[in-house]
Amino acid sequence: MGVLRMGYVHARVTDLAEARDHYANTLGLYPVLEESNRLFFKGWDEWDHHSLVLEEGGVGAIKFGFKVWDPADIDLYEKRAQAFGVEVHRMTKGENPEVSDGIRITLPTEHVIELYHSMTAVGLEVGTHNPDAFPRHLVGIGAPMLDHALIVGDDVENTERFFKEVLDFYATERAVASLDEDAGLIATWLSSGNKVHDVAILKGPNGKLHHFAFQMRDWSDILHSADILTMDDVPIDIGPTRHGITRGETIYFFDPSGNRNETFAGGYTAYRDRPTMVWTADQLAKGIFYHARELKDSFTSVFT
Ligand code: FE2
Numbered sequence: 227m228g229v230l231r232m233g234y235v236h237a238r239v240t241d242l243a244e245a246r247d248h249y250a251n252t253l254g255l256y257p258v259l260e261e262s263n264r265l266f267f268k269g270w271d272e273w274d275h276h277s278l279v280l281e282e283g284g285v286g287a288i289k290f291g292f293k294v295w296d297p298a299d300i301d302l303y304e305k306r307a308q309a310f311g312v313e314v315h316r317m318t319k320g321e322n323p324e325v326s327d328g329i330r331i332t333l334p335t336e337h338v339i340e341l342y343h344s345m346t347a348v349g350l351e352v353g354t355h356n357p358d359a360f361p362r363h364l365v366g367i368g369a370p371m372l373d374h375a376l377i378v379g380d381d382v383e384n385t386e387r388f389f390k391e392v393l394d395f396y397a398t399e400r401a402v403a404s405l406d407e408d409a410g411l412i413a414t415w416l417s418s419g420n421k422v423h424d425v426a427i428l429k430g431p432n433g434k435l436h437h438f439a440f441q442m443r444d445w446s447d448i449l450h451s452a453d454i455l456t457m458d459d460v461p462i463d464i465g466p467t468r469h470g471i472t473r474g475e476t477i478y479f480f481d482p483s484g485n486r487n488e489t490f491a492g493g494y495t496a497y498r499d500r501p502t503m504v505w506t507a508d509q510l511a512k513g514i515f516y517h518a519r520e521l522k523d524s525f526t527s528v529f530t
Contacts, residue, residue: 227295228394229418232425233345234291235375235438236279236322237485238530244482245280252458253440253487254368258348259323266323269440270351270361271370275324278372278438285483285530287435289338290375290425291325292393292418297343304329306392317342333388335379336433341393366458367451373441373490376426378434378529385427386414398422398496399471399503401510412507415472422472422493434529437478439488448475451489455479464525468492470513471505478525485530 239245246265249255255267258276263283266276274293281288294300307314313332317340319325328342351361360368379385389395395416403409415423428436442448448466455462455477463486465477474493480486505513512519 228299230293230295232290232374233274233293234277234279235372236288238284238286238288239280239282239483240285241482242282248481252366252454252460254365268348269369269371273347273350274345275348285485289340291340291342294341294343300328300341300343303341303392307331310388310392312388334381334384335377337377366454367489369440369489371441373439374423374425375438376428376436378428378430378436379432382411382414382427382429389416396498397502401505403507405506417496420495422496430529435485436529437486437488439490442489442491444491445475448477448489448491451477464515464522468516470516
């Protein structure tokens with residue numbers, strides 16, 4: 227069955243108290259565990275123990291967790307990753323609180339990903355027996371779940387190839403310099419199931435984070451996000467608007483440390499046999515911001 231989803235983002239923040247306020251009170255995530263320098267959160271529609279880990283000391287991403295269906299997938303992906311030629315190490319149960327054993331891989335872009343097969347199940351906030359549509363007392367944006375991340379690195383081609391050949395992802399959309407066969411790859415959007423993307427990769431300096439995103443239900447939730455961000459005086463980068471790429475509805479904003487967040491809704495249902503959408507550099511502004519059709523400097527230059 228392979229990779230189910232991106233199960234967690236482990237990010238750095240400069241100040242844990244400020245970060246707690248942002249992620250708990252503005253985004254509305256539930257704090258589930260606190261250690262001396264780390265905070266763990268989950269969304270209301272997530273059943274596993276956590277989907278976001280914040281660690282004090284800097285900015286950017288420490289690692290990304292991908293949950294696989296079966297423990298045997300770990301062995302398969304370990305062999306494939308070794309054959310591909312990336313650095314792979316075993317990790318033990320409990321190295322990450324409430325997370326199973328698995329493997330830790332360094333991508334060609336220098337990002338670290340972890341594959342694991344289970345995490346302590348906490349349950350949905352609405353339960354599983356005759357559940358209501360949403361919890362009555364959501365806080366702030368009330369983000370239901372983690373959705374995807376956009377990572378930045380130099381070798382987009384080989385990192386895309388890694389996700390495809392080792393982890394069985396497929397590209398839903400790609401951005402290329404031109405339609406010439408040898409034109410460089412600017413970015414790629416990769417899915418492991420039916421989501422329009424689980425991870426995307428943008429060409430740029432290695433090991434950087436562009437943003438991580440939470441999945442909302444619809445466009446009205448994106449507008450609601452914008453309203454809450456204004457109430458909480460959170461700096462908004464872009465939106466609310468629509469992407470041409472993925473067709474998703476979006477708003478981008480910054481956490482108190484300067485890491486970019488997104489709330490994202492919509493997009494189309496992706497299938498493995500769906501043709502890959504291709505965007506050329508001359509139309510990329512429309513692809514990224516479908517209405518404005520122009521890029522904003524901060525969006526293409528601010529990474530953490
Ligand atoms: Fe995104």
